[in-house]
Amino acid sequence: MKVSLTVNGDPVTAEIEDRLLLVHFLRDHLGLTGTHWGCDTSNCGTCVVWLDGEPVKSCTVLAAMAGGHEVRTVEGLERDGELDPVQQGFMQCHGLQCGFCTPGMMMTARALLDRNPSPSEGEIREAISGQICRCTGYATIVRSVQWAAAYEASQAEASQAVGSAS
Amino acid sequence: MTTLGTRPLDSFADNDQKPVGYGRMLRKEDPRFVRGLGHYCDDIQLPGMLHMAILRSPFAHARIVSIDTSRALAHPKVKAVVTGADLAEKGLAWMPTLSNDVQAVLATDKVRFQGQEVAIVVAEDRYSARDGLELIDVQYDPLPPVVDVRHALDPDAPVIRDDLEGKADNHCFDWETGDAAATQAVFDRAEVVVSQDIVYPRVHPAPMETCGCVADYDRVSGKLTLWTTSQAPHAHRTLYALVAGLPEHKIRVVSPDIGGGFGNKVPIYPGYVCAIVASLVLHKPVKWMEDRSENLISTGFARDYLMRGEIAATRDGKILAVRTNVLADHGAFNGTAAPVKYPAGFFGVFTGSYDLEAAYCHMTAVYTNKAPGGVAYACSFRITEAVYLVERMVDVLARELDMDPAELRLRNLIRPEQFPYTTKTGWVYDSGEYERALRLSMETAGYEDLRKEQAERRARGELMGIGLSFFTEAVGAGPRKDMDILGLGMADGCELTVHPTGKAVVRLSVQTQGQGHETTFAQIVAEELGIPPADIEVVHGDTDQTPFGLGTYGSRSTPVSGAAAAMVARKVRDKARIIASGMLEVSVADLEWEKGAFQVKGDPTRSVTIQDVAMRAYGAGDLPEGVEGGLQAEVCYNPENLTYPFGAYICVVDVDPGTGAVKVRKFVAIDDCGTRINEMIIEGQVHGGLTDGVGMALMEMIAFDEDGNCLSASLMDYLIPTALEVPDWQTGHTVTPSPHHPIGAKGIGESATVGSPPAVVNAIVDALAPFGIRHADMPLTPSRVWDAMQGHPLPPV
Numbered sequence: 017m018k019v020s021l022t023v024n025g026d027p028v029t030a031e032i033e034d035r036l037l038l039v040h041f042l043r044d045h046l047g048l049t050g051t052h053w054g055c056d057t058s059n060c061g062t063c064v065v066w067l068d069g070e071p072v073k074s075c076t077v078l079a080a081m082a083g084g085h086e087v088r089t090v091e092g093l094e095r096d097g098e099l100d101p102v103q104q105g106f107m108q109c110h111g112l113q114c115g116f117c118t119p120g121m122m123m124t125a126r127a128l129l130d131r132n133p134s135p136s137e138g139e140i141r142e143a144i145s146g147q148i149c150r151c152t153g154y155a156t157i158v159r160s161v162q163w164a165a166a167y168e169a170s171q172a173e174a175s176q177a178v179g180s181a182s
Numbered sequence: 183m184t185t186l187g188t189r190p191l192d193s194f195a196d197n198d199q200k201p202v203g204y205g206r207m208l209r210k211e212d213p214r215f216v217r218g219l220g221h222y223c224d225d226i227q228l229p230g231m232l233h234m235a236i237l238r239s240p241f242a243h244a245r246i247v248s249i250d251t252s253r254a255l256a257h258p259k260v261k262a263v264v265t266g267a268d269l270a271e272k273g274l275a276w277m278p279t280l281s282n283d284v285q286a287v288l289a290t291d292k293v294r295f296q297g298q299e300v301a302i303v304v305a306e307d308r309y310s311a312r313d314g315l316e317l318i319d320v321q322y323d324p325l326p327p328v329v330d331v332r333h334a335l336d337p338d339a340p341v342i343r344d345d346l347e348g349k350a351d352n353h354c355f356d357w358e359t360g361d362a363a364a365t366q367a368v369f370d371r372a373e374v375v376v377s378q379d380i381v382y383p384r385v386h387p388a389p390m391e392t393c394g395c396v397a398d399y400d401r402v403s404g405k406l407t408l409w410t411t412s413q414a415p416h417a418h419r420t421l422y423a424l425v426a427g428l429p430e431h432k433i434r435v436v437s438p439d440i441g442g443g444f445g446n447k448v449p450i451y452p453g454y455v456c457a458i459v460a461s462l463v464l465h466k467p468v469k470w471m472e473d474r475s476e477n478l479i480s481t482g483f484a485r486d487y488l489m490r491g492e493i494a495a496t497r498d499g500k501i502l503a504v505r506t507n508v509l510a511d512h513g514a515f516n517g518t519a520a521p522v523k524y525p526a527g528f529f530g531v532f533t534g535s536y537d538l539e540a541a542y543c544h545m546t547a548v549y550t551n552k553a554p555g556g557v558a559y560a561c562s563f564r565i566t567e568a569v570y571l572v573e574r575m576v577d578v579l580a581r582e583l584d585m586d587p588a589e590l591r592l593r594n595l596i597r598p599e600q601f602p603y604t605t606k607t608g609w610v611y612d613s614g615e616y617e618r619a620l621r622l623s624m625e626t627a628g629y630e631d632l633r634k635e636q637a638e639r640r641a642r643g644e645l646m647g648i649g650l651s652f653f654t655e656a657v658g659a660g661p662r663k664d665m666d667i668l669g670l671g672m673a674d675g676c677e678l679t680v681h682p683t684g685k686a687v688v689r690l691s692v693q694t695q696g697q698g699h700e701t702t703f704a705q706i707v708a709e710e711l712g713i714p715p716a717d718i719e720v721v722h723g724d725t726d727q728t729p730f731g732l733g734t735y736g737s738r739s740t741p742v743s744g745a746a747a748a749m750v751a752r753k754v755r756d757k758a759r760i761i762a763s764g765m766l767e768v769s770v771a772d773l774e775w776e777k778g779a780f781q782v783k784g785d786p787t788r789s790v791t792i793q794d795v796a797m798r799a800y801g802a803g804d805l806p807e808g809v810e811g812g813l814q815a816e817v818c819y820n821p822e823n824l825t826y827p828f829g830a831y832i833c834v835v836d837v838d839p840g841t842g843a844v845k846v847r848k849f850v851a852i853d854d855c856g857t858r859i860n861e862m863i864i865e866g867q868v869h870g871g872l873t874d875g876v877g878m879a880l881m882e883m884i885a886f887d888e889d890g891n892c893l894s895a896s897l898m899d900y901l902i903p904t905a906l907e908v909p910d911w912q913t914g915h916t917v918t919p920s921p922h923h924p925i926g927a928k929g930i931g932e933s934a935t936v937g938s939p940p941a942v943v944n945a946i947v948d949a950l951a952p953f954g955i956r957h958a959d960m961p962l963t964p965s966r967v968w969d970a971m972q973g974h975p976l977p978p979v
Binding site: 033035036040043044047048049050051052053054055056057059060062089090091093094099103104106107108110112113114115116117118119122137140141142144145146147148149150151152153154155156157158 | 208209211212213214215216217218219220221222224225227307308309387388389390391392439440441442444473474475695696697698862863865866868869870871872873874896897898902904905906908910911
């Protein structure tokens, strides 16, 4: 079957098998290997991407179901050569070790901050609770998201200050 | 001066404030990972690459009557189907395990565990390979399985390993350590003796990335390249050479980025061998990636020890002796990855951190119809089991003596002046200040206040528990006179080249799976040479680019390879000093080393930097007599002893009286790993291990039904802690350098996995004290805790 969708802002059209999973479509067909495959049962969350702005587990979404929708992956987090604050936060706070769960964690974190710019520790833990990290013990992931939230708040403050000065 | 090229991605890791050498430094590997540009095994795509899938046994024990592959071969996208019979023709149906046993690559006679490899299909794509599996018809004749380890040696038990000549039972090995008679004598005269049956259930490392490989045989050069999820690429290469008869110089093993290992990626699995065979036969690259179920049911598990612990003491709390009898479940093949003289790994450190008069352990290991393996999951070669045993027994004794468990430990810890301390089982602990660490953990946790709070809550009927553990690890295997894996000594090489412009490349034999070697090893060299870490490239994980060594597991990277890195840097510095003496026209003895530069004693204005020396080493000018050009060196480090990190942990739990659910409210971890290279990375290692420990204590278990069906074959059934089940960790440290390690460092990677399970279980048992409960076996799920509260015997694990 033929599927047309948008991936990280770019239109994509491809001939695919009906049964092809979105995670395999992204990885094997588009070469976007930042999205990982870890469990097949929606438990581990290494495969989290956005579908129309909502985090989904791409191991349990058919590529066909993404037809006509917008997909965003970890490769789409960096904008114009600038890392997303979430990406910076993970580096600053040691939010990753082996790096395998990291893309999924960051996609969830970005979605969280978009709707809740200053989440509590509990809200961050709740948001990532559908995902597993075997390396970090989660505390540094929580700190990474907090770092990003604080960074974005300071940026917003700075731009407000510039705005009121002018 | 112009700068050519683009800004490298790692310049985004803001380390501007980083001085040369040790301390907190952001990781050099992170810029690629946060962009999704890590390069894991399954990310590899080669032109013409085929995909392999494995048909696995649905039975735990069954004779193979027939295998019909004709329908699979007729599938238009299937390129090959291989069975055990096909491999047997090439002499490859069986392979050695890391414990000198043999394991079936593909089953020929019968299957011995559910999930055992029976046949492979190679096809044009992943899905077609799976389709092919559905088209293979295997006729099995089911046999009664051996599932309960307690009955493995019954006279009428079915014999699992009838492939071994003359084998008439399921006995795997017997092992003992310590002095049985001396220990018996101490027990005979002891005022207090307590015993307790303790189970450490089978668990699984379950790294986020499963195991797999891409095998690519080039028939023109005759060279095989294997990208693989290996924690020990060099050891794997040599084993492939020895087993498959491939010439070693024609094998290149590459471990790309590895998505977590925890010991799961130490063994060689049948899938790797099959993919290699397929590539050799088909002259195409062949990829195999197992799925999560395959990972959980067939690859290296951990623990599975049934232990009877006994402890002898005086009435006033002096611990005299520890004795244990262990029944070890090794599964269908003894695939334990441990030094050959240590069939039970380093379980011999079950004497813990205490000054004892005697100790003895006897162990019987048996075969069962379960997956092979035996050492994995960040256990430091069975120290996890050893520490769990002794730390549970100390708490059982504290209850018997009606003594505070912290007080009991303080009375018995080995004292600083006793180091180096030889234990009653022959381990030489290198250094330690145990009481200082325990007291720091108590201060940090507010131990006295916690006990007061507990008394108040108990009076209100609430179930709050406080658990301690004190552990000593033995990591950095190991001295080659004592330790080898299949004859390969456990030493590690390191090569260092300083280029003319003063930038350096250091090549390691160990392999990171997330531990951050690209950062810490650059820091080690930076500390020794004064070259900024940013100017030092760390190369690892590729046998064509690195010196021989045994790889990363058992927390051995820093103790062994870290030592090698420091020593190779010193070797380079020694040569640089000679060159510098020529440049400054003074004798070597007149030079002083100030991190990064040699200066003439008493005249700081006359100095040359390491970068100046590097340029001279490759330059046209004269070098001192007898000095060759270039600035590089190599070493192979053979550790003189293991290193012995230690720690004191305190866990606080609340148990819901209505449901038995356990909430880990607080966790304090004080670790001592000697000299600390990168604080941030050490803390990360500890956090991860603590989470493992909570997982094992509360939820993780590989379970089987009576037919040998694995009941934990997916992450829906094998539970792993999420962010909601673990607290924010409170970490701290003391520093007691290792006396024999060149920089005084000890390992840290597994300390928390070793030390935390007893702290959590001790806390839960403490919470349940009002019910008269003295012990409860992991995993302490709500239902098991609730059963314990009702006085029900816990179902055996």
